[in-house]
Amino acid sequence: MNFEHFAWWGKRPHRIYTIVVFLILASLDNAARAVLPPLYAVIAQDLNVTEASLGLVTALSILVVAVTALLWGYWGDRGNRKQLLLWGTLIWSVAMYMTSIATSYQQLLIYHLITAVGIGCIASVGFSIVTDLIPPHQRGLLMSFWGLSQAGGGGFGSLLGSMLGASNWRIPFLYTAGAGFLFAALYFWSYEPRRGQSEPELNKVFESGERYGRRIRKSDLREILANRSNIWLFLQGFMSTIAFGALVWMPRLYIGRLQSMGYDLETATVAGNLLSLIFQMGLYAAILSGIVGDRWQRTNLAARSWLCTIGSIGSVPFLILLFLLPIPEFFIPADATRIEIAWATITNVLGNGWVLVSFLVSLIGFGLMAMDVPNRSALLSELNQPEHRGTVAGMSTLLAGVGLAVGNGLTGIVLAWLSLWAAPPANYAYGLIIFQLFFLPAGYFYYRTTQSTPANIAHARRILVKRGKQTTIERIADNEH
Numbered sequence: 189m190n191f192e193h194f195a196w197w198g199k200r201p202h203r204i205y206t207i208v209v210f211l212i213l214a215s216l217d218n219a220a221r222a223v224l225p226p227l228y229a230v231i232a233q234d235l236n237v238t239e240a241s242l243g244l245v246t247a248l249s250i251l252v253v254a255v256t257a258l259l260w261g262y263w264g265d266r267g268n269r270k271q272l273l274l275w276g277t278l279i280w281s282v283a284m285y286m287t288s289i290a291t292s293y294q295q296l297l298i299y300h301l302i303t304a305v306g307i308g309c310i311a312s313v314g315f316s317i318v319t320d321l322i323p324p325h326q327r328g329l330l331m332s333f334w335g336l337s338q339a340g341g342g343g344f345g346s347l348l349g350s351m352l353g354a355s356n357w358r359i360p361f362l363y364t365a366g367a368g369f370l371f372a373a374l375y376f377w378s379y380e381p382r383r384g385q386s387e388p389e390l391n392k393v394f395e396s397g398e399r400y401g402r403r404i405r406k407s408d409l410r411e412i413l414a415n416r417s418n419i420w421l422f423l424q425g426f427m428s429t430i431a432f433g434a435l436v437w438m439p440r441l442y443i444g445r446l447q448s449m450g451y452d453l454e455t456a457t458v459a460g461n462l463l464s465l466i467f468q469m470g471l472y473a474a475i476l477s478g479i480v481g482d483r484w485q486r487t488n489l490a491a492r493s494w495l496c497t498i499g500s501i502g503s504v505p506f507l508i509l510l511f512l513l514p515i516p517e518f519f520i521p522a523d524a525t526r527i528e529i530a531w532a533t534i535t536n537v538l539g540n541g542w543v544l545v546s547f548l549v550s551l552i553g554f555g556l557m558a559m560d561v562p563n564r565s566a567l568l569s570e571l572n573q574p575e576h577r578g579t580v581a582g583m584s585t586l587l588a589g590v591g592l593a594v595g596n597g598l599t600g601i602v603l604a605w606l607s608l609w610a611a612p613p614a615n616y617a618y619g620l621i622i623f624q625l626f627f628l629p630a631g632y633f634y635y636r637t638t639q640s641t642p643a644n645i646a647h648a649r650r651i652l653v654k655r656g657k658q659t660t661i662e663r664i665a666d667n668e669h
Contacts, residue, residue, distance in 0.1 A: 203321060206378040210318060211333055213277060213371050215341030217307045220284055220364050221249070222345030224300065225436045226461045227357045229443070229453055234357060237293045240600050245297050246436065247597035252304035253311065254589020261312030261582030265404035265575050269313050270380040274372060276309025281368030288361035311585045316578035319569040320381040323388065325482055327566040328492070332478030335561035336471065343465045346439065350461030351526055354454045384574035389652035402575045402655070412580055417571050417637050417644040421564065424633035425588040427626050428500060428560065433595020434623030437603065437616060439464040444613030445515060458526050459518075459533045466537055467510065467547060470554030471561065478562035485566075489642035492563035493634055499559025501631035506553030507624045511617045513546045557627075567637070570645050573652070595623055 224231075224246055228239040264272050283302035290296040315334075322330045348360045384390050384400035393400060412418060443460030447453065477495060484491035517540060520532045536543050572580045599619055606615035 202379050203381075207318075207321060207330070209371060209375050209378050210314060211337040213273075213375060214310055214314060214334060215337040215344065216364065216367055216371060217277075217280065217310050218338040218341035219345030219348065220280055220303055220368070221253070221307060222342040223349045223353070223360045223364055226346045226349040226439050226457065227353045227360070228440070229457065230353060230357045231296075235293050235296070240604065241293065243597060243600040245300050247593040248297070249300050249304040250433070250589050250593040250596060252301050253308045254586040254593070256305050256308030257311040257585035257589070258579070258582035260309040261316065261578035261580075261585075262404065264313035264316055264578040267403075268380075269317050269578070270378070272313050273309055273317070274375060276306045276313070277368055277372040277375065278306070279309075280304075280306030281365050281372060284361050284365035284368060288358045288365065308585070312578045312582035315565065315568075315581040316383075316574075317381060319577055320383060320386050320574065323386045324566075324570055325486060327569055328478035328481035328485070328562045329475070330478075330562075331565035331569075332474040332562035334565065336474050339468070339471050339474075339561070343468065346461050347465055350439070350458050351530070354457045354526070384652075387574065387652055389649060390656045393656050400574065400655075402573070404575045404579055408576060409579070412572065412576055412583070415571060415644055416640045417567070418580065418583075420633045420637045420640065421568060421571075422584055422587050424496075424500075424630045424637075425564075425584050426591040427633065428630035429588040429591030430595040430598075431623050431626040431630070433592035433597075434599040434620055436596050437599050438467075438620060441511065441613055441616035441620060442515070444616055446518065446520075448613060449518060451520060455520060455524070455529055458529045459520060462530055462533045463515075463537070463543075466534070467550035468554050470551040470556075471558045473551075473555035474558040474561040477559040478566075481559075481563040481566060489645045490638040492567050493638040493641050495559045495563050496567075497631050497634040497638060499556045500627045500634055503553050503556040504624055504627050506549050506556065507627075508621050510546055510549045510553055511620045511624075513542065513549065515540070515543050515546060518543065567641065571641065571648055573648065595626070599623055 224242065228242045231237075232239045232242055260272060260276065280303045283299050283306065287296060287299040287303065290299055318330065318334055319327065345360070345364065348363065349357075352363065353360045382394065382399055383402075385394050390400055439461045441460075442463045443453075443456045446456035446460050451459070477499070481492045481495055484495070488494075515536075518536050519540075520529055524532060537547050538544065568580055568584060569577055602622065603615050603619040606618050609615075610618055
């Protein structure tokens, strides 16, 4: 059945529906990735394994996402992107369900890695489609929602794990799988934009009823890697995600602090994960930074690079301070239900002076970090041709995934070493501080892009203008014949 014959197909409401479904799918993908870490202690106790071995599961799954994202992205740049996304969603949904019924560490490892194969799809193919839905001058704003949907999904997965999995870790995996199946069905009715249709330089091509028929070739990989700005962004992604990977252990810091106050593991898991989630609310400043990036970029092609440079370097001192600040006199009523624990945690944020100071510091730190979220994605789309974007996103995800895996896995090793010198939870604080220093070289690589992006973006636009004219000339010649 050809849905394109429907009058509403591809119109504004249908595109809005598609964007919403995409954002929710991106959120669910990241929720699927984030369910496991908050439950390390609970699962380790149930399966009789160490928390470090579960950290290895997360690290390996990050690597699988990274490698498969490159493959998915290349296939998407050559063929039907919508079908690939549907298959990717079904793969991770089935694997999440299988994880929920795993009875051994080996089964959990295998199913979680299969989940990662499906998740790799939206990281690259989804990025390619989203950039074709919105014109360049609005991409910063859209990419802020794209990034926040992923960050929010991670937060939701973490909260789902801590709230529903504290007594039975299998429930969050089951619920996430169910949501994946539901939105896979809704995605079936979504609109797949034509490749390159949002580029102003190609307007005449699409207005005339023509298509932008170019697809990636193996020889194009040299062109992608010859773009100096791409290289700086790839290197930046690797460095910054080492720091991001370490942040997976942030809930463990607050769980440990609450346990040191005498709270049991279940209470500390619920409150500690929620507290960590609240402290990351500054990431929602990405919406503002996306708008600022869109407007500034119109007059200065290095604007997005400058915003990312400022955000990466500026966030470091505030994050270091956040992890050092204590949270004394944190009160949770005895025998409280999970809802009561959650409410007590929120009350402590607003009414406990030390916790409130930590919250304000976190808003600044994560708010600065959020400058990276939309502007980096928008930069990658502006620097590369439409038929290259899935592959570029896959390359970026590959290096970022390696960084995340290094950050996540190496943090566990560093934390174990630090525990010889500083008892928990102090070792978690010192370990997190060490890894935030990786944002400094990431900021330097962003600074280098301020020097190269103006020329590289201008070059990419000239290529599209030339291709648009060639397509129009070819169409006129065909009509004359």
